[in-house]
Structures are given as C-alpha cells and as structure tokens.
Amino acid sequence: MMNIVIGSGPAGRLGSLELGKLGKDVTLIEKNHIAGTCLNEGCMVVCALTDITKYIDLTNRFNEHGFIKSQLDISYDKIVEKIVETQEKLRHLNQLENESYGNKIIYGEASIDGETVKVNGESFEYDNLLIATGARPFIPDIKGSEYGLTNKDILKLDDVPEKLNIIGGGIIACEIANIYSTLGSEVNIIARSRILKEISETSKKYVLENIMGDINVFENTNVAEAFKDKVITDNGDELEGVPFFATGRVPNSEIAEGTVELDSDRSIKVNEMMKTNVENIYAAGDVTGGYQLTPVARREGITAARNIAGYSNKVSYHCIPQTLSLNTEVSFVENEKSECSEEDKQIIGIPGIAGPHSFWNILNGDTGYTEVEFDKKNNKINRINSISPSSVSDVAYQAYLMRMDYDLDNFDEFLEIHPSTDSNYKIIKTMWL
Template identity: 25%
Template sequence: MSEVASDYDYDLFVIGAGSGGVRASRIAAGHGARVAVAEEYRVGGTCVIRGCVPKKLLVYGAHFAEDLNDAAMFGWDVPVKRFDWPVLRDHVQAEVKRLEGLYGQTLASNKVETFLERATIVGPNLVRLASGRTVSAAKILIATGARPFLPDVEGIEHAITSNEVFHLERLPKRIVIVGGGYIANEFAGIFHQFGSHVTLVNRSDTILRGYDESMRDRLLQISLAKGIDFKFNASFSRIDKREDGMLHLALDGCDDLEADAVLFAVGRKPNVEGLGLEEAGVDLGTRGEVKVDKANRTNVPSIFAVGDVTDRIQLTPVAIREGQAFADTQFGSGGVVEVDYDCVPHAVFSHPPIASVGLTESDARNRYGTVKVYTSDFRAMKNVMAGRNERSLYKLVVDEASERVIGIHMIGPDSPEILQAAAIAVKAGLKKADFDATVALHPTMSEELVLMH
C-alpha cells in the first residue's frame, strides 16, 4: 500500500459497483485498504441487474415450452400449456432485487463505503460525487462497464435494447432482433420459445462471428427448422411508429417488416462519457475504451480500469478476475498478479446452447498448420424418446504435432455445464490420449467427449 495513502480520504475509490468493481473493492478492503465505491444505478452491474443473470432466468423459463411438449412421450399428461409473461418477468425482477441486496451486504460486511450516486474524476486523485462532495483517493479504479450500442437510425427511439427487454409490459407477438452475435441469438431463442414470431436481421451473412463454423451452421439450421426467420445482408434505414403502436421497419437489402417490438443487439460500448477521463489525461482507444497495461493501470499512474470498460474480453468472469488481480497487486503482498486470457470459455445460451474453449478449427489451422479434428454428431437420448430430430454436435480440435487438445466446441443440451469441466483439460494441455484413456460415464451426452475416434 502506498506510504502516502493516509494523506487521502481513501486508499481506493471505485467508480462502478458491477462484477469487477465489487470484487476489487471487497478484496482491497480485505487487504486492509480504506475503500469506497460509487454506483449511480443499482449495485450488481450489468450481469446481475440487466445481463447474464436475468437473461439466464428467461432461458430457464423458455425451456419449459419444449419440455412440456416432450413430457407426453415420457408419460406425463399436461392438459393445458399457457405462458404468462408478467409472472416470469416479475419473478425475475424479484430475484434480481434479492441479488442486488446481497451485493450491497457483501460491500457493507467488508467495510466498503458505498455512495449510491454518480461519480466523476476531477484530478489524478480526486473524485466528485453528484451531491457536490469531493473526495480524494490514492488510487482510482474505473469499473463502469459497457452499454448496448444504438446506431444512428431515424426512429431509433422506438427500439429497445437488452437493458429494456426485461421490463416489457407485454410479450410482443412479432419481434425483430437486429444483430448476429450471442445476445441476438439468445433472445431470438427465448422469444421464439415464448411464442413470439421472431425475425433476426443481420447486416452480414454470418451469425456468431468468431465461433467455430460448425457450431454456427448447426445453430442456424436448428433455428430455421424451429421457425425463426433470418434476413441476412440487411440494414435499417428508418423505424416508424404507427398510431396503433405497431412499428414499420424500412430496410435495405430485404423487404420492409412490421413488428410489435424491435430489439437492437449490435454490440456494446464502454461507459466513459462524462467521467472526466479525458480531462484527467487518461488515454482512450478508438471505441472509447480505457487503455490499460497488464496491471490494469492507465497512462495516469493513480488511475486503473477493469472489466468491460477496457473492451478486452467482455465477460463477467473476466471482469471478476481483473478486479481480483488489481486488488491483489495494488494492496496485497504477493507482487504483480496478471490475468491469463488464454483458453477463456465462452457460452451462447441459445436454443440449444453453444459452448466453446480454445481455438476454433480455422484458427487452429492458421496457427499450427496441421490439426486433427474429431466430431460426434448425435441425437441426445431425451430427444430420441421425445421424437425430436434436433441433433447435437461435439468437436475436438487437436494439434497434430503435440496431440494436445487445443479446442473443444459443443452445441446441444447442457453444453455450457459440460464444457466448464472440459475446459480444465484444454487449459491443462491434456492430449487426445488422455481423453481416450478416460472411462466414459454412461449413459450421458458428455461421454461423447471421450469416445471420439
């Protein structure tokens, strides 16, 4: 800890109480630092309040649509199937509120002072709160996250983003989702299962750019078979709201569309506006991201940043790792702690979900030249019994020279749950022979990972 920390009101002031900010605050306080955190909206950040947690709860709710249909083949009589959106919406928000309270309790129990107001930087060691109070800190951490990006389209005020989708008054009968990334495909699956007619509009001809091509193709095939419409190489020129509340969507590249709601999921933008970063001399990147080194330090020695605001890997577990590494490095006694960004697992909670770790097949060929690819294309036992033709696909990518498994990609029921354990094997550098030598756990879907030849 800095020898002049006593000259400041706090050893650490954190702006943003999301996943990264809360972890950094808690760990720094555990090391004995005097810590304060400011949050202008709700403690918990994107993940807890308007991101992965409420979205995953919607995913759980959406799965019942197929499960209830399949139940008959397993002997269950479900005479009435009716979905009530307000019930799920309100229960999800109640759970979000509960988690928000727990995050607040965590900060309080670790003696972190919380200011529920906006904070801006007015100097290398000074922060001004919305109430007008100015406080000083030896170190300032920016953990303000990111927000959905909205393009400059006439009538864009009639669109919603992933922030507002959890608060819809009613379920749209027709929804147009704009984008081809994981958020767009997740909500396409969710709303389709809830009974909405879903059209996904993408400016290119590829969904899930950066994911393994086989997984992308399989999800597209399954989504089309389910009845989700796709409009590729299309873009918006205007959104008009009619007197009856319906939206007329004028597009380039395809016919115009009518919808009850249009959801834009075309990327996320770092939250840096109005924070005083440029006035403080903090360097920003081309997308507005806070530029940091491996120790999460900006070009201003007393100012640091972690999480989505740095636009490195926009994932909650990565933000948490960065927050922990920052706190341990700056306030612990173990020296510099760096986050290892190699082999970070990814999941798309689509219907069915995708999970990946390591290199895609194309990236592996570019890096290693010659690789071996093992696949298992099968129907899950439950789908066979239910008469559902949906097939799962697992893929192992192996470096031919070393026989190391350098990538695992899966699409099928529970793929993210299975991949978490499998990711350990890739991170540890295990070889294909290690997979082959592992006895299969039968009957499971995951056994396919050790049976590929």
C-alpha cells in the first residue's frame, strides 16, 4: 500500500518515521526543507539565539560581581552563519534517519487531485494520505503591514535592529523581544490586550520586572499603521523601530481545500484519531489548529501513522506542559479538566531557591518564582507556574504526574538529583505534603 505524507515538519517527519518503523511503504513530500518550521524558522532558531542571550546575561552578571572581567563583541552575522550551518547538518541527519526506514523523500510542491498527489510533474496514487503542511505567520490587516518582519525573517537580518516594535503579546512575541533586547535593541511590545495571558499575573509581574525589565510594554494598544522604521498606534503615538509581527499563525490548508472538511479558522478538521471526514486522509500538526507546539505535533503525527497502519490510537490534549524561552525559563502547565471549586483552591507561591544555574543569582535576589495551585479536597495539583533554570524539566515531570491523575502523596516518592529541581518540589513535598 502506498502511504503519502505531505510536509516534513515535526508531525510529518515523525509520522513518516513511524510508518516506516511499522514496515509501511512511505513517500514523504517536502516543499522546502526537511524538519519544517521548528528547525528552519521557529523554535530551534529561537532556542539557538536564546543560548547566546543566556551567555550574555550570565557574563554581565559575572562582570557585575567583579570576579570575571570581560567585554563581549557580538557578531550577529556570524551567529546566523553558524545557525544555518547547524541547520544544514540537522537536515542531512533527519533525511538519513527517514531514509533508513526505507522511506522515499521527494522535494517539491505537492497538490491533491482526488486519489492522486501531484509533485514535480509526476502523479502518485495513494492508499492513505497524511497532510502535515504546518502553518505560517498571520499578518493582520494593517496599513503598511508589508514592512513588517516575522520569524521567517530572523536569519535574513544583516544585523541587530537598533530599535524594534514587536506587535503581539504571546509567547513568541516575548521570546523575540528578549532576544533582541539582550542583543542590544531598544524593544517595544505592543499588544492589543494583555501580554502573557498563559501565565498567572504574579508570574507575569516577575517576568516583566526581573527578566524583561529593559523592554517597554504597551498593553491594550493597537497598531494603526506600520512603516519601515516606525509604527503609529491607535491613540496616535509614534514608536520608532522596525515592525515585527508575532500575531499568531495561519494553517497552510489551501492544499486540502475542496478535498477534506475545514474548520471555521481554515484548519483541517480531524477527530482524536487524526482522521479527516475522508476515510483514508489524515492530518496532523499545526495545519489542524489547536496547540501550536512541536511535541504535540509529533504526537499527532505518530497517532495518525499508527491509525493508518491499523493500530488504533488517540491523542489526548490534557495537561500539556509549555515553556517561555527567556534568559530564565518560564514553564507552566494547567489541568484543564479540574473541577475544583473556588473554596477548595489553595495557591502557594515562593521565590526560587539555589537550584542548577541559580547560585549566582542569589546575590541579586532574582532566583526565580514558583506558584502552585492545589485542589485541597481531592489532594491534586491544578496548575503550576515555575520560573527557574530547571523549570523545563521540573514542569514536564509534574505535568506527567498530573496527566496520570496521581494525587499529591505520589510526589513524596520522587527522589531528586542534587542540585536539580527548583522550588515547586519544595512547595509540593515540604509546604504541602
């Protein structure tokens, strides 16, 4: 049976790998570069740049303490050059990995015509089709929006902009703001409502005061017009700086239009098995809307592949851990299925302690902050916000326990590697248990 996968981002790449592992005949079609937005334009680019800004932040701290004297000379074009070099190596490895399972990879722009996929002038009939074409940056209908940059342009910049206006208030907006502020830009964030709605107000306050303190934030503000070197807000203020749009993403679903059913937001409509309304067509990843996260896309791609191969599988969107990649990570998870009443909620928050990579922050009093919301009646955790260098691993572990519906007594069996975990364990194991 011929199985065709269109798109090689996290969903398509992992889906095709899973099909190959299960012994299925697979053709993977990719329009541009293997590994999709994540490696080539998205989170891995952000993470690479944030590695640089963490180093700058740490060096500045050591200089302030006086035991290291150094002066950094940052070369943005060299950073970009080395990111591109690393991307090329990873693309090569990703291709070899996929081909090692017997999968065929074709580069070109695909189109769907009934039971046939066309690419590079050839037609391929399929028994099953997985559409994993991802998403692209959403550009709002603003006069002058053509002047705006997006995450697709980060590696095209010749140098760090002197001034930057980031339009948007979500995770990507704040990550980009942190990167360029640390690299030397004067940065404004302009959000039409509040920024960082994903985390608690207390955690947000800590982020703005202790991590993003050099960034100007304009909430409940719209951009009326954009220019090459400034924007004008809806109240008439002129803010100098290159416009940068971080205003969400749009599914690349045009390929499926007229073939499968789309939702109102133009994403491909699927069920929990990643099936569309057409029996032998599946979709996974950002093109289906929902969580725009690499781990979720991977899980969806694998789920679709297993169902294609005849192994019934479903995706559960429950207790999904997320992180905001700044010079200190901000990680969070919420049990959206919790039925805890207001009177049974208990919120405990404490400053971070000297966990990994936090020792030298004690001198400045900014070791982080952790906030946990408990369900007193059912002895469960409802929500965690953790700001610390170890929060990514901490919260991923906590999210698993929450997803498995363990109660708080189970946390007492966890044994840390010292120094490894930050203050959420202190809260759970000492202040609560």
